[in-house]
Amino acid sequence: MNSNDHYNTQPPHLYPAYKSTILRSPTQPFMPVNELLKDLSLPAFGESFIGEFDNDLTKNARKNGEPIGERIKVSGKVMDEYGRPLPNVLIEIWQANSAGRYIHKEEIHDAPLDPNFLGAGRMLTNSDGNYMFYTIKPGAYPWGNHFNAWRPNHIHFSVIGHQFEHRLVTQMYFPGDPLFEFDPIFQSVPGHARELLIARFRMDWTDADFALAYEFNIVMNGKAKTPFE
Amino acid sequence: MEKLRQTPSQTVGPFFAYSLTAFQYGYDYNSIVNGSIIGDHTGGGQIYITGTIFDGNGKAIPDAMIELWQADTQGNYTTKYPGSPTPENQFRGFGRLGTGTDPDHQFCFKTVKPGPVNGQSPHINVTLFMRGSLRRLSTRMYFSDEINEEDALFSNVDATRRHTLIARRKENNGSIEYQFDIYLQGENETVFFDV
Numbered sequence: 356m357n358s359n360d361h362y363n364t365q366p367p368h369l370y371p372a373y374k375s376t377i378l379r380s381p382t383q384p385f386m387p388v389n390e391l392l393k394d395l396s397l398p399a400f401g402e403s404f405i406g407e408f409d410n411d412l413t414k415n416a417r418k419n420g421e422p423i424g425e426r427i428k429v430s431g432k433v434m435d436e437y438g439r440p441l442p443n444v445l446i447e448i449w450q451a452n453s454a455g456r457y458i459h460k461e462e463i464h465d466a467p468l469d470p471n472f473l474g475a476g477r478m479l480t481n482s483d484g485n486y487m488f489y490t491i492k493p494g495a496y497p498w499g500n501h502f503n504a505w506r507p508n509h510i511h512f513s514v515i516g517h518q519f520e521h522r523l524v525t526q527m528y529f530p531g532d533p534l535f536e537f538d539p540i541f542q543s544v545p546g547h548a549r550e551l552l553i554a555r556f557r558m559d560w561t562d563a564d565f566a567l568a569y570e571f572n573i574v575m576n577g578k579a580k581t582p583f584e
Numbered sequence: 585m586e587k588l589r590q591t592p593s594q595t596v597g598p599f600f601a602y603s604l605t606a607f608q609y610g611y612d613y614n615s616i617v618n619g620s621i622i623g624d625h626t627g628g629g630q631i632y633i634t635g636t637i638f639d640g641n642g643k644a645i646p647d648a649m650i651e652l653w654q655a656d657t658q659g660n661y662t663t664k665y666p667g668s669p670t671p672e673n674q675f676r677g678f679g680r681l682g683t684g685t686d687p688d689h690q691f692c693f694k695t696v697k698p699g700p701v702n703g704q705s706p707h708i709n710v711t712l713f714m715r716g717s718l719r720r721l722s723t724r725m726y727f728s729d730e731i732n733e734e735d736a737l738f739s740n741v742d743a744t745r746r747h748t749l750i751a752r753r754k755e756n757n758g759s760i761e762y763q764f765d766i767y768l769q770g771e772n773e774t775v776f777f778d779v
């Protein structure tokens with residue numbers, strides 16, 4: 356593998372096995388604009404935007420009890436390609452409940468809603484680039500891509516940093532999921548890079564007798580500033 | 585030092601609304617951004633940015649998310665997003681909407697026309713996410729009533745495709761609207777950037 360392949364971690368826009376890409380991916384070449392957009396910033400959000408329980412999905416939608424399911428802690432570091440932490444980055448997440456059901460109104464999967472679970476959270480990374488959510492492990496759910504298609508367990512992430520390049524939407528998966536090989540969304544990523552989307556189980560980060568822990572680090576493009584090159 | 589590999593992108597999927605655009609869709613969760621890029625006290629002449637996102641069959645896309653990021657009327661980006669306690673003029677610069685709440689799947693942002701940034705023509709940065717899109721799509725919106733041909737980016741676009749980056753000015757009962765339709769495919773396919 357040459358180093359270009361090694362650093363090419365992104366899926367293509369058109370990936371026909373994921374059928375919705377066929378009518379929704381541009382067909383013309385993408386216009387190179389690096390030089391013109393490299394100094395463009397993105398907005399910085401402040402602590403005033405974050406509510407007290409926004410990073411605790413086990414608490415932020417309680418109505419009459421605790422949400423059902425396996426309580427977990429998802430944490431990690433947001434960095435640029437040189438491993439430098441990116442502080443004050445806005446992370447927004449959303450996910451299905453433990454039964455694999457989204458609260459979204461268009462959702463049609465026949466699995467129960469949980470009155471005490473919304474499945475949305477947000478927080479800012481701290482000065483070391485770290486973030487941490489408490490949540491419930493999401494269940495798998497079927498979708499309409501092909502006959503009996505199921506998504507592996509995943510949490511959706513939206514990430515907004517401070518440079519124009521630092522805008523990422525992705526999904527975090529769990530180790531050893533038997534659905535990986537059947538999921539065209541996961542498979543759209545080059546084979547060598549799929550491991551970057553799989554959280555690492557961290558026994559040493561668990562809250563003893565309370566919640567298991569997963570580590571998911573996020574690396575953003577750093578082409579605007581390359582002091583080590 | 586060995587460089588780290590970038591985290592791969594994945595689709596936003598169809599179910600983002602209750603987290604990313606909760607207020608617009610009526611979910612019981614607050615939103616930190618919405619379709620108002622300005623506040624009540626931002627001066628400079630209010631405008632609306634409206635449009636539809638079309639798929640390769642010319643069908644309006646009902647489950648996309650669109651983000652706008654723009655300079656203020658003086659051509660400055662507000663990199664410090666104004667917190668609620670002491671907003672100077674409540675200009676936010678950043679807006680986000682889903683296309684799922686309007687019956688025709690249009691988006692409609694309330695804003696002001698940005699000033700020129702570093703000699704470039706007034707423009708708004710546009711980012712799209714949607715089911716069926718594995719990576720973000722990035723483009724720029726220019727204004728039909730500005731001179732755009734001198735703009736460093738615009739003038740680099742293939743002349744036959746420049747019209748896809750121009751929002752058309754319309755007046756609607758005294759309010760000023762710029763219509764920016766986005767085509768993912770077809771003869772009017774919007775120019776997207778390699779970001």
Ligand SMILES: [Fe+3]
Pocket residue numbers: 451506509511597599
């Ligand atoms: Fe999902």
